[in-house]
Amino acid sequence: MSEFSQKIGASKAERAAPGEPMVWFSGMWLAIGILMIVFLLSVILVNGLSVFWPKDVVQVELTETSKAGWKQSKYFAGELRKTQQRRVANEAGEAIPEIQLFVGNRDVYGFGFKFIDDSDISRRTFPQDILMVERMEYGDMIAYPVKLQLVGGKEILAGEQGFDEELQSAVERANLRRDKISFIERGEIGGVNREMERLKMKLKKAELNTEGVEKVKLEAEQKQQVLQQEYEKLAAQAAALRKQQNEDIFFYRLVTGEQRSQVVGDLVSFYYPNQLTLAGKISHFFSRGWGFLVDEPREANTEGGVFPALFGTFVMTLIMCILVVPFGVVAAIYLQEYAKQGLVVRIVRIAVNNLAGVPSIVYGVFGLGFFVYILGGSIDSLFYPERLPTPTFGTGGLLWASLTMALMTVPVVIVSTEEALASVTRGMREASLAAGASKWQTIQHIVIPGGLPGIITGMILAMARGAGEVAPLMLVGVVKLAPTLPLDTVAPFVHLERKFMHLGFHIYDLGFQSPDSEAAKPMVFATTLLLIVLVVVLNAAAIMIREKLRKKYSSGAF
Amino acid sequence: MNSASLSPIAMHKENIQSSVQKTGQTDRPVEVVAAEEPSLAGRPDYIKVSDFSFNYVPAVRVLHNITMEIPEKQVTAFIGPSGCGKTTLLRNFNRMNDLIDGVSHEGHIYVNDQDIHDRNLEVISLRKRIGMVFQKSNPFPKTIYENVVYSLRVAGQKNKQLLNEVVERSLKSAALWEETKDRLHDSALGLSGGQMQRLCIARAIANRPEILLMDEPCSALDPIATAKIEELITELKQSFTVVIVTHNMQQATRVSDRAAYFFMGKLIEMDDTTQLFSNPSQKETEDYISGRFG
Structure with a gap:
């Protein structure tokens, strides 16, 4: 009883001492944060999924x-x-x-x-x-x-026996024909066009050299005739199919x-x-829902699917990772393991941390100026002079976009890799050195494997940032509608110079650039949901790899 | 003394006998000990420290003019209160202190008559000849097998058969073979504390070093694990020269043949263990071993 009354009478400072009010206060802010996130996610989830639900x-x-x-x-x-x-x-x-x-x-x-x-x-x-x-x-x-x-004049009235089945099969036939037309026009005629383009380039190259032009010209003209015939044949096929579409x-x-x-x-x-x-x-x-994932967009992106954007985002993020992780890890190894810790290293470290805070559009402008115009322009004048003034690498493309994103996310990777390397204990390093290992062998066999989970954490952060970024991409290679995918079956299969589509930009384009924003709204939600799912899937994959590694090299600091 | 002609084991027995006989003598200066046993000098795996001083940050001197000789295939124990410099000296033998910024030294340390600070000597080749066991067991987060063969792997050894033999031999020497032979490819981090420390010993002796340095190897272990490792040290001295740093004076008397007492960065006294403990020549030593301070 006396203890109780004592507590009541305790001063304000004494009552606060055990810290209970702070528990509630700090917990409340966390709860608010979580609630906001849950609310945002559920809005996106409900609206994104209800797009596909027939009303x-x-x-x-x-x-x-x-x-x-x-x-x-x-x-x-x-x-x-x-x-x-x-x-x-x-x-x-x-x-x-x-x-x-x-x-x-x-x-x-x-x-x-x-x-x-x-x-x-x-x-x-x-x-x-x-x-x-x-x-x-x-x-x-x-x-x-x-x-x-x-076709042939047969008519079936609605409500008659077999009307739905006939309509269904007619629509299916039309869809098949449409696929076939697209295959002929994009695939086969595209191939002929590429061949013609190549001939033209060869001719232009020969003209630049001024030697043996006549011979090349003659050959090219003959080949061109063959190609022209082939083109006409294919075009006729496509036209016939198109006519059937209208029957x-x-x-x-x-x-x-x-x-x-x-x-x-x-x-x-x-x-x-x-x-x-x-x-x-x-x-x-x-x-x-499946059609949304695998189809191409129609009608200014407001109908159809988002496959090119999904694929473009995935490939860009992957290439970015391949570029940024080795770069960041090697830089962090030097900073953490080799550099003499002193004023200079501290300044470098502060600079790296601050790089993470530079607005992303600045990276975009840098990417445009340095990668696209300077690097890309030099590549064009060195390797593709015959195509000029049409740029090949001297315009935004997958490679430059990935490089810009890599540059933007490299501070994240450096910082988390440094932390990961520092977490490998001194005892472990000494044991390795005492066993006669060199410094590099110690880094290679002990420090990097031990720090790998942390390095992957850095990669996850970089991926999440890279996949969700839009502003710099608009300057260095993302377009509203890309006619071709950056990966296809035409050699050399990976076309790093191509422009590509990106889910983040797709959302911006649908929501704010489309003529009928009301019609585009469901697509905005669905695309947002898909982008979030993509980031979650990429992160989940990385986390799974990390867990596997952590089991192998258990040093659970992350 | 005719022990030069005897086998190591016989010599070891001889030494024990001679130390027992010498118990009566007192007041022997440290330098004289070495001088009186010339048979040990000039042996191949012999650590000789001559007038060695060591500083951390330039002004902080932690070892003062140490001169001592450590005989081959014997266990030498370094004892003394915390901060007396015994671990620092031990870590100088394989130049682990090089890793610390701003250290400097004077004087010389010879291992097998070779100055270890010689510019022409690769520190890696020195460390390959000297195994080290640390106070806190530090197995790598790899399999038991990979832990044991680590020193061979970094030396570029790829012969599978040889590696297998080394694993078996080293684990047997470290008295760990029976417990681990069925789980060589499991993570070393699943072992118990005592087993981990024995694994570290196996790792340290895998490429047959000449010298084994042990820095308080039992300080984190329970009495049963400690007893096992002490037994192991006695076994190991048949093939290796062992230097052990210990806080535990009972342990020093149990495992070592020779003991050196350090205080405030100075070597106060070095003698055969029985002699040092039963009849120390210096007052400080007597105070310390009788528990009057520290």
Whole structure:
């Protein structure tokens, strides 16, 4: 009892002494931090994943007095995207409730989204036979199917036995043909073009040398003729396929009553949103998610997939790692193991630490000035004079982007490697030296293996920073749409000079540069989610390697 | 003394007998000890320290004019209170102190009649001839096998058969073979403290050095592990010249043939162990071993 009262009567300083208030205070800040991160991640996760989840299509009937209708029509149909209160108050001073519909059919309406006041809606229905069609252009079509007119004049009316199956097989045939056209035009005709380009370069090179020009010219002309014939043959094949694309015709009716038609060659896939069961929705979710990962973007990146951007980010990060890790580790070994610790080394260390704080755009400008213009320009004038004035390496590309990123992340690697090397105990080093090992042997056999987990920690930090960076990349090689991947089956397989796409830039481009930001919004979320997942996957892989190494060389300082 | 003609083991016995006989004599200056046993001088693995002084940062002198001789294939113990310079001297024998910035020395240390500070002598080749066991066991985070063959690996030895033989021989010498022969390729960090220290001994003797330096090898071990290692040291002196630094005077009497007492960076007295402990010539030594200070 006396002890208790003593506690009550204790001075403020004494009460604070055990530190309990600080436990709560510091814990609170951590909790706030965690909450913010969890909130951010869940927003991205929910919005990113819901992009692929098929929603029901609602058909709204507008009231007689409503002015919201399109032309004379009193109907709209679409996915319900948002329910909100309009900030503009009516006469009574109330906020006006409204909905946002994704109505599709941009080719007809001229808009893809429509806000409608709740007061304008007299009836909502969910028609079973309404069709959602993904198209090559103008976004999705939301309409009632009417009939399918196949090549040879055969017609099947919607609702007849076998209509869906016929439409499905027609769309599949069209997709196959589209792939084939793309293969011919990009692959085979691309090959012919490359060959022609090479001939042109050879000719130009010969002209630069001025010797034996006539002979080369004659040869080149002959070869060019052969190539020209080959090109015409391929072009004719492609044209024939294109014509076939237009032979099947799909007729449909909008909710406005207007009847329209479209060639099946423009359709990608279709489904009846209001007929989908849960299983159907799940399978649709996964197939769309998969398409997002492996397809190429369409319509200014707002439709289709992000494969080139995903691949570009991955390859850039990988090359960056290959460049930055040896560079940083070797520099750190000198600083930590060989350099005489003194004022100079301390200054160098402070300088390295400060490099990590330089704004990334500065690295971008440096990369553009030094790598692209000076290094790339010299490479071009030395090795590719015949292509000038078209630059080869003298313009932004994968190599320069990776090098710029490597330069930007090297301080991170140096700092964490130094810490890792310093954590290898003196006893261990002495034991090695006493066994007759040289300094380098000690570093090689004892210090580096012992510090490896810490070195990998540095690599993880560098990767996370490199993969998420956008600003410098815009200057040194990232583009909105790259026609080719940096890795392909054409020798020399790795094309370090090519421009590439990057998820971070893709997000910026979709969100802030696209003509229809409302249509691009779901893609922004999905792409953000994918970038986060990519960074997490890369880090998880590195962490797994680190754990394996830590088990092998257990010195658990990291 | 006719021990020059005897085998090392016989000589060892002879030494013990002679030290027992000499117990009566007192007041022998340190230098005289060496002079009285000329049979030990000039032996191949003989450490001779002559007027050796050592400084850390220029002004801090930690060893003062040490002169001593360490006989071959015997255990020599360095005793003395903390900070008396015994470990510093030990670490000078294989030039481990070179790693510290700003050290300097005067005088000479000869190993096998060779000045170890000779400019022409590679420090690596010196360390290959001298094994060292540290106070805190420091096995590498590698397998038991790789720990033992480390000195051979860094010397470029690749012959697998030879390495296998070395592992077996060294672990047997370190009395660790029976416990580890089935787990040679497991991590050395899974061993117990005593086993780790014996592994370090195996590692130190793997390339058959001439001299084995031990810096308080049992200070972190329990009595059972200590007893094992002491037994091992007695075995090892048949093939190696052992110098051991110890705080534990019982240990010094148990394992060593010769003992040197250091105080404040000076060598106070060096004699046969039985002599030093039973009848020290110097007052400081007597005070220390009888526990009157320290």
